[in-house]
Amino acid sequence: MLKKIKGRAPEQRPEQLNLGRMQETIFSARRPSPGSPEGCREDDSKMRRTSLLLNRFATKLFGFRLENHSMAQLLATSLLLLVVVVGSLFVLSWRRREVCVASYDSLTRTSFFSSGVYGLASDFGSLGVPWCRSKQGKTVEWTTKDLLKGLEEFVPIYETRPIKNNIYGMGFDHSFGLWFMARWLKPDLMIESGAFKGHSTWVLRQAMPDKPIISLSPRHPEKYLKKGPAYVDGNCTYFAGKNFVDFGSVEWETVLQKHGISDISRVLVFFDDHQNELKRLKQALKAGFHHLIFEDNYDTGTGDHYSLRQICDQPYIRGGGHSCFRDSDEARLRMKRKMFWAQAVDIGELCGEGEAWWGVRGVMRDDFNHSNKPITYEEHFQNSRYVESVLDLYWELPPVAGPSLTHQTRYDPARAADPVIEDGRFGLFRRLGLSKLDASVFNGYTQMVYAKISASGS
Numbered sequence: 035m036l037k038k039i040k041g042r043a044p045e046q047r048p049e050q051l052n053l054g055r056m057q058e059t060i061f062s063a064r065r066p067s068p069g070s071p072e073g074c075r076e077d078d079s080k081m082r083r084t085s086l087l088l089n090r091f092a093t094k095l096f097g098f099r100l101e102n103h104s105m106a107q108l109l110a111t112s113l114l115l116l117v118v119v120v121g122s123l124f125v126l127s128w129r130r131r132e133v134c135v136a137s138y139d140s141l142t143r144t145s146f147f148s149s150g151v152y153g154l155a156s157d158f159g160s161l162g163v164p165w166c167r168s169k170q171g172k173t174v175e176w177t178t179k180d181l182l183k184g185l186e187e188f189v190p191i192y193e194t195r196p197i198k199n200n201i202y203g204m205g206f207d208h209s210f211g212l213w214f215m216a217r218w219l220k221p222d223l224m225i226e227s228g229a230f231k232g233h234s235t236w237v238l239r240q241a242m243p244d245k246p247i248i249s250l251s252p253r254h255p256e257k258y259l260k261k262g263p264a265y266v267d268g269n270c271t272y273f274a275g276k277n278f279v280d281f282g283s284v285e286w287e288t289v290l291q292k293h294g295i296s297d298i299s300r301v302l303v304f305f306d307d308h309q310n311e312l313k314r315l316k317q318a319l320k321a322g323f324h325h326l327i328f329e330d331n332y333d334t335g336t337g338d339h340y341s342l343r344q345i346c347d348q349p350y351i352r353g354g355g356h357s358c359f360r361d362s363d364e365a366r367l368r369m370k371r372k373m374f375w376a377q378a379v380d381i382g383e384l385c386g387e388g389e390a391w392w393g394v395r396g397v398m399r400d401d402f403n404h405s406n407k408p409i410t411y412e413e414h415f416q417n418s419r420y421v422e423s424v425l426d427l428y429w430e431l432p433p434v435a436g437p438s439l440t441h442q443t444r445y446d447p448a449r450a451a452d453p454v455i456e457d458g459r460f461g462l463f464r465r466l467g468l469s470k471l472d473a474s475v476f477n478g479y480t481q482m483v484y485a486k487i488s489a490s491g492s
């Protein structure tokens with residue numbers, strides 16, 4: 035997973051700039067120009083008028099008239115001071131509330147969306163969440179309740195992670211997803227392709243403390259130890275550094291035998307290597323693997339490799355297939371969403387030459403986008419038919435919590451499943467210990483997916 039956080043700085047959001055300008059205009063309209071004689075005269079007469087008014091007020095309040103002018107002025111000044119102090123306190127507390135709201139990105143978004151048809155509660159999936167159809171339409175065994183229970187257990191584990199700042203690696207959502215699924219599936223062997231500094235190896239280890247791991251990565255995680263935190267596992271076979279072999283070139287039969295694996299359905303393969311997922315799916319199927327997790331399941335128009343999510347984005351799927359017509363509802367909605375979510379794409383970005391919207395503007399990306407091959411819509415359609423023919427299960431990990439809780443600004447909820455903890459459930463979010471985590475750990479969600487596969491026809 036290669037994370038680049040390129041959201042606009044909150045203070046630069048257009049609606050906030052406008053608000054700032056608006057406030058500036060209001061305030062400057064009220065201010066007299068400095069040193070202006072009119073301003074001084076106006077202040078003088080205002081003072082006198084206030085003094086008279088207060089005198090009248092005091093007469094009413096205390097039941098007698100203040101004949102002594104200096105007494106009256108003293109009382110008037112004191113009352114005026116009192117009014118000023120109370121007024122300032124009120125304005126200060128109001129400003130503080132205003133500042134909180136302004137710095138609270140997601141609330142700004144909430145107010146924007148709730149002012150129209152874009153209410154945050156219905157944001158999730160409002161542009162569609164194209165799922166891959168499986169052979170028999172089966173779904174996973176675990177439920178939201180299981181995920182919540184898992185979160186309760188995982189948060190304290192996550193807090194002990196050795197690599198605290200895993201920029202360019204997995205954040206909280208996917209770390210949880212990988213841990214949860216590995217624990218649920220209880221594999222005898224875990225294989226990972228793409229280790230970086232070893233954070234995902236550590237996550238797999240937390241899920242299954244006694245099971246062996248095989249890790250494939252061009253650079254050995256130990257190399258990172260020289261510069262800072264990294265994780266090297268004691269029960270892991272590394273195909274890394276000078277021993278690196280690409281997943282597609284490993285003699286899996288021999289390697290599995292060496293690890294004492296006789297039942298390949300007891301192996302979990304985790305890909306975070308930014309390779310074309312169609313290529314990886316075919317290689318995994320050829321080797322006989324069944325349980326796959328893809329970390330970066332990029333949405334159409336985004337990412338550096340062709341993903342299952344992209345492949346299954348087809349017109350016959352809800353939220354799938356797109357029109358490049360610039361005056362459509364989808365185009366308008368996408369344009370608005372792009373203002374708030376770093377990964378949202380508008381129609382201009384979604385569509386390439388010849389109105390090609392599939393993959394990334396009609397291109398099948400591979401290997402961190404070092405390779406990019408244009409494909410026709412027919413090829414894209416055939417790819418989805420192939421994927422559907424080998425899928426037993428397809429399950430996208432939902433985001434752990436809504437953006438008003440996590441303050442994430444990257445993925446667009448309109449293209450994501452409902453979160454495990456919905457917006458508004460701050461009590462639960464806090465109770466699970468999630469409010470203690472830095473907001474940046476929630477910025478890496480890219481629809482991690484679990485795919486159970488078997489040869490077509492089986």
Ligand SMILES: C[S@@+](CC[C@H](N)C(=O)[O-])C[C@H]1O[C@@H](n2cnc3c(N)ncnc32)[C@H](O)[C@@H]1O
Pocket residue numbers: 035036200202203204227228229230231232233234250251252253280281306307308309
């Ligand atoms: C995004 S990082 C992995 C992050 C890691 N899983 C984590 O959670 O911290 C991608 C990794 O894939 C590695 N990589 C590049 N090409 C690869 C290949 N063909 N096979 C396996 N890993 C590859 C990169 O060197 C990099 O370490």
